[in-house]
Amino acid sequence: MRHTNEICVEMAHLAESYLNLEKWGFQESTRSNDLGDSKVPLIIYNSQLCRVKISFNEWHPPHQTKDYSIDVYYGRLNAPNDKNVIISNDKECHCWHGITKALHFLDDRAPEYAAKNLLSHDLIKEYVKLVSSDSLTYKLPEWEIRKHAYIWKEYAPRVFELLDLRQTNLWEKYRLFLKEVYDIKGRNPNIMPALDNVC
Secondary structure, eight states: OOOHHHHHHHHHHHHHHHSOTTTTTOEEEEEEOOOSTTOOOEEEEEOSSOEEEEEEEEESSSSOSSOEEEEEEEEOTTOOSSOSEEEETTEEEEOEEOSHHHHHHHTTOOHHHHHHTTTOOHHHHHHHHHHTTSGGGGOHHHHHHHHHHHHHHHHTTHHHHHHOTTOHHHHHHHHHHHHHHHHHHOOOTTSSSOTTOBO
């Protein structure tokens, strides 16, 4: 089994190699090597605008402990390291976010379009085609980090500014956009809080 510290070191190396963290003002703020009690190895980078969390997802393929996949999430500066849901304005809300919905919002897509394409985006499809025949396909952490680097080339710093706590009007527009998206798509009653409750 790979040591969790080795996983953190590898994730940090990939982030520093591909994400151009210094250019966007990100510095490492947290590193956790834990892999027990539902905790996972993770690294969090902070800038003056937002946070980026890179975390272990799962052993991939299962039933082995060498190769793994990762997730990359984005948070506002009030997102805690160890929770994905917090209380804000007396309501539970998701404080760490995937990037796809934000890209649709920044593209000025109609909520109807975003509702049909919640888990995909043209730029991500373009990236998948670009690397589909590459040996990178079998290096899941590197594949994921480079996907976000590809996104940042087109959407930074706008995606970071969306998360800036000082951009209250922009964030409120995003929240209303998500509400419209999920009014169209529907909400899974088993997911609480609802996915459009974001903070």
